[in-house]
Amino acid sequence: MKPEETNSIDYVMEKASGPHFSGFRPDGLLSSPPSSTASPSHRSASDSSLALSDSNAPKQPFVIGVSGGTASGKTTVCDMIIQQLHDHRVVLVNQDSFYRGLTPEESKRVHEYNFDHPDAFDTEQLLDCVQKLRSGHSYQVPIYDFKNHRRSSESFRQVNASDVIILEGILVFHDQRKVHALHKHIKVLIDADVRLARRIRRDIVERGRDINSVLEQYAKFVKPAFDNFVLPSKKYADVIIPRGGENHVAIDLIVQHIHTKLGQHDLCKIYPNVYVIQSTFQIRGMHTLIRDKEISKHDFVFYSDRLIRLVVEHGLGYLPFTEKQVVTPTGSVYTGVDFCKKLCGVSIIRSGESMENALRACCKGIKIGKILIHRVGDNGKQLIYEKLPKDISERHVLLLDPVLATGNSFSIHLNIGVVPFHS
Numbered sequence: 001m002k003p004e005e006t007n008s009i010d011y012v013m014e015k016a017s018g019p020h021f022s023g024f025r026p027d028g029l030l031s032s033p034p035s036s037t038a039s040p041s042h043r044s045a046s047d048s049s050l051a052l053s054d055s056n057a058p059k060q061p062f063v064i065g066v067s068g069g070t071a072s073g074k075t076t077v078c079d080m081i082i083q084q085l086h087d088h089r090v091v092l093v094n095q096d097s098f099y100r101g102l103t104p105e106e107s108k109r110v111h112e113y114n115f116d117h118p119d120a121f122d123t124e125q126l127l128d129c130v131q132k133l134r135s136g137h138s139y140q141v142p143i144y145d146f147k148n149h150r151r152s153s154e155s156f157r158q159v160n161a162s163d164v165i166i167l168e169g170i171l172v173f174h175d176q177r178k179v180h181a182l183h184k185h186i187k188v189l190i191d192a193d194v195r196l197a198r199r200i201r202r203d204i205v206e207r208g209r210d211i212n213s214v215l216e217q218y219a220k221f222v223k224p225a226f227d228n229f230v231l232p233s234k235k236y237a238d239v240i241i242p243r244g245g246e247n248h249v250a251i252d253l254i255v256q257h258i259h260t261k262l263g264q265h266d267l268c269k270i271y272p273n274v275y276v277i278q279s280t281f282q283i284r285g286m287h288t289l290i291r292d293k294e295i296s297k298h299d300f301v302f303y304s305d306r307l308i309r310l311v312v313e314h315g316l317g318y319l320p321f322t323e324k325q326v327v328t329p330t331g332s333v334y335t336g337v338d339f340c341k342k343l344c345g346v347s348i349i350r351s352g353e354s355m356e357n358a359l360r361a362c363c364k365g366i367k368i369g370k371i372l373i374h375r376v377g378d379n380g381k382q383l384i385y386e387k388l389p390k391d392i393s394e395r396h397v398l399l400l401d402p403v404l405a406t407g408n409s410f411s412i413h414l415n416i417g418v419v420p421f422h423s
């Protein structure tokens with residue numbers, strides 16, 4: 001295959017299957033010092049996805065801001081979005097993590113401290129974080145303790161570069177610089193009494209407060225700040241989600257929008273019968289193993305083989321089958337399927353010798369007839385057309401490679417393409 005063809009297929013596949021990083025976020029707690037960014041030469045092992053993204057994905061991450069009053073369900077909404085974007089690398093950055101924390105002096109008079117004022121946050125640091133993540137670097141996000149009103153001095157949460165960055169917090173839209181850093185603004189709105197009820201429960205259960213302190217703080221600081229800072233920024237919102245996490249329709253639409261922005265369906269739009277295999281942790285795990293430069297040859301072959309088989313099995317699942325009934329040895333009738341007597345092709349992008357072996361092995365199992373495997377050589381797709389055997393029968397399955405997958409002029413070719421995992 002010519003280099004330029006490889007490149008273009010790589011590009012299209014990257015567009016289609018690039019976001020095969022799952023929602024898994026290796027944001028481990030680190031006990032390293034608070035260097036805000038890891039320079040490319042100092043990335044840790046857990047930054048491997050960053051390295052991949054640096055080299056393979058020049059695209060900018062999509063940055064979303066989610067704001068709303070306290071206990072409005074911001075975190076719940078973000079979790080639901082992240083869950084649905086499980087095929088992508090998504091990171092959540094909480095504005096709460098950037099609370100400055102109280103000095104010993106302020107701690108003595110904690111009831112007089114306004115945690116709902118913009119000055120309570122280190123906005124410069126938050127902007128720095130968003131900026132670094134946007135440009136593909138990782139960031140060591142502080143960990144804030146609501147019980148002691150302090151940041152942890154030892155631990156940080158390492159947040160890696162991602163396809164989607166979600167910035168969540170009560171005052172995410174307050175600062176214009178933050179507003180400009182965001183691609184989409186989402187506002188969660190919910191009745192004040194519901195928020196207060198939820199806050200009372202949460203603050204008592206999770207944040208070590210008592211009912212009196214919650215109510216006092218709410219009346220003195222939380223409500224006025226909501227009216228002064230949170231509500232006015234509603235005008236910057238692109239999407240308003242009434243009822244928070246209960247609003248599944250709004251959340252689905254947001255997820256759909258993000259999918260479109262990330263271009264995941266580009267390839268599927270161009271070639272409607274191309275299917276992208278869903279990534280799982282197991283698949284990611286095998287990808288990690290085979291990409292590791294330390295892997296032994298034996299393991300590389302073993303895990304590549306397993307991955308290839310998954311692609312092939314998936315592809316064969318798209319062959320045309322009709323219903324067929326058989327009688328089992330115990331005399332009962334089993335309604336199953338039988339391969340249609342129809343010539344078709346399954347295009348497996350990135351075929352190769354080991355793919356070919358796996359194809360043969362997998363097809364043996366399903367007994368659908370003779371397997372013809374064609375790969376494109378250096379001379380391009382014309383070669384394939386010429387080389388096709390004259391005696392193709394109706395029960396043949398042609399396993400074709402990417403160039404043919406897109407060659408619609410090939411009349412007997414069903415043009416089912418399976419894009420294998422690629423990151």
Ligand SMILES: Nc1ncnc2c1ncn2[C@@H]1O[C@H](COP(=O)(O)OP(=O)(O)O)[C@@H](O)[C@H]1O
Binds near residue numbers: 068073
């Ligand atoms: N739809 C809901 N029904 C009941 N409780 C909810 C709902 N959404 C959120 N909560 C609860 O309300 C509290 C605040 O929700 P959270 O999503 O953390 O809000 P925020 O991030 O805006 O402070 C949490 O204890 C959460 O479990």
Ligand SMILES: O=c1ccn([C@@H]2O[C@H](COP(=O)(O)O)[C@@H](O)[C@H]2O)c(=O)[nH]1
Binds near residue numbers: 115116169
């Ligand atoms: O030490 C602290 C820091 C913050 N708060 C309150 O938290 C909320 C913001 O968190 P949400 O999860 O968005 O509710 C804010 O209203 C502060 O009042 C605090 O009580 N103590």
